[in-house]
Structures are given as C-alpha cells and as structure tokens.
Amino acid sequence: MHRGKGMKFVGDSRIPAERKPNIPKDYSEYPGKTEAFWPNFLLREWMVGAVFLVGFLCLTVAHPAPLERMADPTDSGYIPLPDWYFLFLYQLLKYEFASGPYTVIGAVVIPGIAFGALLLAPWLDQGPERRPIRRPIASSIMLLAVASVIFLTWESVDQHDWEAAAQQGAIVDFEVDEESxxxxxxxxxxxxxxxxxxxxxxxxxxxxxxxxxxxxxxxxxxxxxxxxxxxxxxxxxxxxxxxxxxxxxxxxxxxxxxx
CATH class of the missing domain: 1.10.760.10 (Cytochrome c-like domain)
Known part of the structure; x- marks a missing residue:
C-alpha cells in the first residue's frame, strides 16, 4: 500500500477511508491443520464441555456421594482411600522406594519430575507436525504418563480391601432405650x-x-x-x-x- 492511499487525514490521525468487516482469515491453504479460534474452535470446545457437564450432573443425581460414619481420630486401623484421581499417587506411596523415610521422593520428587516433563513437552519437541508418530518425544512422554497413571490406579484398586472398608465405614443406627x-x-x-x-x-x-x-x-x-x-x-x-x-x-x- 502506498503511503497515504486509502486514508483520510484528520489532524495527526489516520482513519481508513472504508471500514471493512472483520472476516476471519482464510485457512484453506492448510486444510485439516488449522482453523479460526473464534468461533470454530471455541464453539466446539464449549459444546464438548457442556456434554461432559450434563453427564457429571446426571451421575451426581443418580449416585450421591457415599457417606460413612463419623470420623474417629483414635481408630488406627482405618483403611483410607483417596478419590479416584489421586489413586495413582496413593499407590506410589506404598512402594519401598517412595515410602517411609523416602516419602519425599514419592510425594514430591517423582510427581514433580512427571508433571515437569509434561510442561516441558512443547519445548522439547517444537516441530510443526501434529501427527503423534512425527512427534516422538512429546508422544513418548504422554504415553509413559498415561500408562503409569493407569497401572498405578489399577494396582491401588486391586490391592484395596473393599469389604473391610465397607464394614468400617458403614453407618449403623442404634435405638437407645433412654427410659431404661x-x-x-x-x-x-x-x-x-x-x-x-x-x-x-x-x-x-x-x-x-x-x-x-x-x-x-x-x-x-x-x-x-x-x-x-x-x-x-x-x-x-x-x-x-x-x-x-x-x-x-x-x-x-x-x-x-x-x-
């Protein structure tokens, strides 16, 4: 564009002579690889999020949170169990190399390295390719993380004594004869x-x-x-x-x- 072409001078400001509509960029040169963030990508994300939100709401209505008896701090035999999304960390603390005097390793060091590797994945593999097979470093880190979480979660569920846990947390109603x-x-x-x-x-x-x-x-x-x-x-x-x-x-x- 030549200097001053298509412009109207108003003092020291330059205002376009013709206002053009805000048209999204044309991504036809890169089919299937990129798209406009607004509204295409964001709208799809909102729709997926809405489906999951409705699903979670249905689960909370159909399966209320299980309640147990009143907590007893003197009960040393109580078998704890965290929420499902922490089971892999809970299982990690059962191994000798990450428990007892080495609890810091299982609670801080290993999770810190794992999550740090996931955060650094975009910088470790900066290639333009989006196919997992063309991004070996990022794909390997992700596969290792997913496999570790699934394995540790499965081990935690398999080793937990569900019958004993149900008995220890059961709410028992007693009718005390207060007239006695x-x-x-x-x-x-x-x-x-x-x-x-x-x-x-x-x-x-x-x-x-x-x-x-x-x-x-x-x-x-x-x-x-x-x-x-x-x-x-x-x-x-x-x-x-x-x-x-x-x-x-x-x-x-x-x-x-x-x-």
Missing amino acids: YAFEIWTTQQNCINCHGGDMLGGAAAPAVFESDYSKEEVIDIIKNGAPGMPADQFEGTDEELEILAAFIANDGQDPEDD
Missing part, C-alpha cells in the same frame, strides 16, 4: 460421656459404645481395665450399676429384661 435405668446410670458417668457422647453414639474422641459385639463380661473388663486409647477405672458407681450398664451396652442399648 441403665441409661440413667450412663448419664451420671461424666468421664464416659466426655468421649462417647451423652447419647452413647460416639463423638470426635471415641466411637459408639455399641459398635463391637462384646459380651457383658468383656464390657466389664474393658471398663475396669481399659483398652487401647481408653484409660482404666473411669466408671464411678457401684459394682451392681456396672453390671447393669455392661448388660445394657452388650444388648446394643436395649434393656435385657425387655427382650
């Missing part, structure tokens, strides 16, 4: 209430007193001698009251005389 004399005895035991709650159904410090199938004699022994995480000699009452309360606990919160 045994429950009246319980309300006078402040040491027990502080951990197991006034309703005997547990709290943040201890589980419900009915969660284990103990006999009357076993309950008495635990109350007198204590248990892991539970001190001994916390009951303040007579031996007769202890037997009544132990029978009440062994009978899952119901008066044995009513059975």
Whole structure:
C-alpha cells in the first residue's frame, strides 16, 4: 500500500477511508491443520464441555456421594482411600522406594519430575507436525504418563480391601432405650460421656459404645481395665450399676429384661 492511499487525514490521525468487516482469515491453504479460534474452535470446545457437564450432573443425581460414619481420630486401623484421581499417587506411596523415610521422593520428587516433563513437552519437541508418530518425544512422554497413571490406579484398586472398608465405614443406627435405668446410670458417668457422647453414639474422641459385639463380661473388663486409647477405672458407681450398664451396652442399648 502506498503511503497515504486509502486514508483520510484528520489532524495527526489516520482513519481508513472504508471500514471493512472483520472476516476471519482464510485457512484453506492448510486444510485439516488449522482453523479460526473464534468461533470454530471455541464453539466446539464449549459444546464438548457442556456434554461432559450434563453427564457429571446426571451421575451426581443418580449416585450421591457415599457417606460413612463419623470420623474417629483414635481408630488406627482405618483403611483410607483417596478419590479416584489421586489413586495413582496413593499407590506410589506404598512402594519401598517412595515410602517411609523416602516419602519425599514419592510425594514430591517423582510427581514433580512427571508433571515437569509434561510442561516441558512443547519445548522439547517444537516441530510443526501434529501427527503423534512425527512427534516422538512429546508422544513418548504422554504415553509413559498415561500408562503409569493407569497401572498405578489399577494396582491401588486391586490391592484395596473393599469389604473391610465397607464394614468400617458403614453407618449403623442404634435405638437407645433412654427410659431404661441403665441409661440413667450412663448419664451420671461424666468421664464416659466426655468421649462417647451423652447419647452413647460416639463423638470426635471415641466411637459408639455399641459398635463391637462384646459380651457383658468383656464390657466389664474393658471398663475396669481399659483398652487401647481408653484409660482404666473411669466408671464411678457401684459394682451392681456396672453390671447393669455392661448388660445394657452388650444388648446394643436395649434393656435385657425387655427382650
């Protein structure tokens, strides 16, 4: 364009004499390799995102989040399991080279190298080709990452004790007979209430007193001698009251005389 051609001089500004519509560039010279970001590419991305969003919403309605019993910080035997998208990292921490004194390797070093390699992939292979076979470095990194995630996720799912996990997290409803004399005895035991709650159904410090199938004699022994995480000699009452309360606990919160 020659200097000044097609221009109107307005002071020190130059304004095009004719306003042209904003027409996307012509990509016909590169068929199948590139396209306009707006609206072609972005519209397609929005449509795919909308389909996945509706799918996730349907899943949340059809399969609500599973709820477990109240968390017990004193339960050292609890089998944890993270969400599915963290299972591969969870499995990595089970191996000797990435656990125990080497936890930093499994939690920071290895994931850092893996994600760092994915971030550097565009700079490691800057060729114009888009076919995976023509981009060996980027394709190899991606395939290795996908294979590792799938393998570690599968190992984590395969090694998890699903039956034990379902039992430990099951919510058990107990109907405590609050009219019973045994429950009246319980309300006078402040040491027990502080951990197991006034309703005997547990709290943040201890589980419900009915969660284990103990006999009357076993309950008495635990109350007198204590248990892991539970001190001994916390009951303040007579031996007769202890037997009544132990029978009440062994009978899952119901008066044995009513059975």
